[in-house]
Ligand code: SF4
Ligand code: SF4
């Protein structure tokens with residue numbers, strides 16, 4: 106068996122004052138006191154948000170509450186292909202498809218519900234969508250309701266959400282081209 | 287049997303097949319679109335191109351029109367073959383809309399499948415795609431999207447060769463080429479929805495199934511259509527306790543590759559009106575209460591009026607097992623003559639292809655068990671005022687004879703059924719039983735073919751298989767109680783009591799059924815014996 110090489114570091118010897126621990130305690134307390142005095146004399150500078158009156162702006166790419174994007178005429182862009190519902194690991198997307206009167210669109214979601222209590226905010230639905238119809242760029246991270254049922258958000262609510270950043274600030278998405286077999 | 291060489295391996299194949307069939311029989315798939323085993327060979331899609339060694343060297347040839355003859359040497363996986371397939375795919379997709387997100391075929395589409403294997407993955411086209419008509423209503427059951435069509439002509443050949451109704455045609459030339467119905471015609475023959483199954487892409491889709499479900503969510507069970515006595519073999523596609531569609535399942539002896547539209551839509555009854563609870567005079571009660579009261583009614587009638595006061599109606603809608611258990615157990619209690627066939631015929635439209643006039647799936651099964659299927663004999667029995675208690679298995683009884691029965695001597699009715707129908711409401715005691723999608727069972731079709739169905743769904747509510755419900759109902763009257771816990775246990779009795787089923791077991795019944803008609807040898811032997 107190979108011998109394990111061990112480097113021995115000798116313990117530092119404490120002097121008398123250090124051994125009493127009195128001085129180090131004083132040093133520590135004075136540091137705390139210094140910060141306390143600095144902060145209460147200058148509250149403007151404190152790195153704390155006055156939540157919920159103030160809210161943090163999330164960085165681009167943050168996966169917040171979902172939203173459904175719209176066509177130019179304001180109707181839903183989603184075509185109810187169910188890619189998101191298929192890929193969703195939490196099985197929290199419920200879609201019912203219906204016939205659209207415009208044959209060029211053909212299919213649209215009559216019902217589009219997301220159960221936000223089940224959602225794990227993985228963002229797979231956004232990645233799977235072939236139509237860029239669902240995004241998580243609203244920047245909303247406060248999900249609250251007083252009843253379980255209210256955590257299920259419907260199509261109208263999802264359509265009325267706004268993007269946090271203008272289109273151009275969004276990181277470029279989309280699949281890289283597949284390799285030629 | 288000719289020997290052919292595929293990719294340097296020698297195989298022995300059946301004579302008279304083409305190369306696609308021969309390769310498939312040894313487990314090699316040759317991609318194809320226009321070839322369909324139920325139709326003539328048209329050879330227009332070129333997807334099945336393979337390399338064949340001939341006197342002039344190796345040549346590209348379409349497999350669907352190349353017969354598999356002795357010594358044929360083919361290469362199905364060379365780089366050239368792959369390149370040809372890639373070229374064909376590129377050509378087929380040149381004007382394809384790639385509607386997959388809205389296309390019902392997605393998930394079972396020939397284009398998607400082969401694209402994964404032979405796609406080019408880069409677009410070389412620089413001109414806009416040709417536009418054609420979308421959402422074209424071609425018939426009561428079928429929706430056409432001309433842009434998605436790859437012009438394989440399967441649908442046209444189906445209408446020409448199978449239904450001989452010639453509704454569809456390929457019109458126009460070049461890039462304007464498209465499928466349409468003849469002017470003034472609709473695709474409305476009784477088998478029209480089969481074109482949806484054979485269309486390899488999403489050009490022809492089912493209006494009934496349209497946008498209801500993405501196909502990859504569906505589970506599939508092998509089953510038999512109960513729309514008529516033909517018993518066409520089907521796949522039953524379902525999800526979360528709901529049935530979404532029937533698709534034909536190949537059975538050369540019964541329905542080949544097809545089913546009729548009426549049968550195709552008959553899945554709907556499985557989703558509606560399922561009887562879930564036990565009822566007394568139409569009111570829901572706990573199962574055990576209803577069972578006990580029904581048992582007491584039987585005991586009381588037996589004691590007071592004797593065996594002749596009880597009768598039972600077997601059902602051409604119930605499985606062979608259910609009817610057998612009814613006949614067998616009740617026979618033990620009452621003697622053999624108290625189980626009668628249905629009191630009426632259920633007739634509908636028929637033709638010389640698949641559809642049968644008799645709209646019940648198991649009338650031949652009753653005859654096979656020796657239960658009379660003559661409605662008049664049964665009606666006579668029912669009119670007998672001595673009848674005090676009647677057990678009815680799965681029946682819809684909307685008939686005048688029944689009303690009369692109920693009005694005149696009104697026997698106590700015990701009904702075992704799967705539907706919330708009038709009889710379930712009128713009967714004194716109603717016990718829910720499973721329908722053909724919720725149980726394992728077998729049916730005998732009009733050609734004396736015994737075919738089995740697999741369970742697809744869990745029973746709704748308190749429903750039990752008919753044989754199980756019958757066993758618990760008659761248990762108190764039986765001297766020796768058989769212990770059935772599975773359909774195979776019922777088959778244990780069937781094997782024993784019916785000579786024709788000797789040595790058979792439910793789970794080992796062939797997928798495509800078993801003919802109960804005597805084989806040629808059996809006929810010959812019987813004749814010989816007769817002559818001697
Ligand atoms: S973020 Fe993930 S868990 Fe939430 S809906 Fe999308 S796919 Fe489902
Ligand atoms: S949001 Fe996108 S992925 Fe989900 S159904 Fe709509 S189009 Fe399909």
Ligand code: SF4
Pocket residue numbers: 382383384385386387389390391392393395396397398434487488489
């Ligand atoms: S036919 Fe196939 S490839 Fe074309 S849109 Fe439909 S699923 Fe997609």
Ligand code: SF4
Pocket residue numbers: 434435436437438439440441442465484485486487489490
């Ligand atoms: S509609 Fe379908 S079956 Fe008919 S030619 Fe076009 S692709 Fe083939």
Ligand code: FES
Pocket residue numbers: 317318319320321328329330331332333334335348349350351
């Ligand atoms: S399958 Fe052979 S050419 Fe289409």
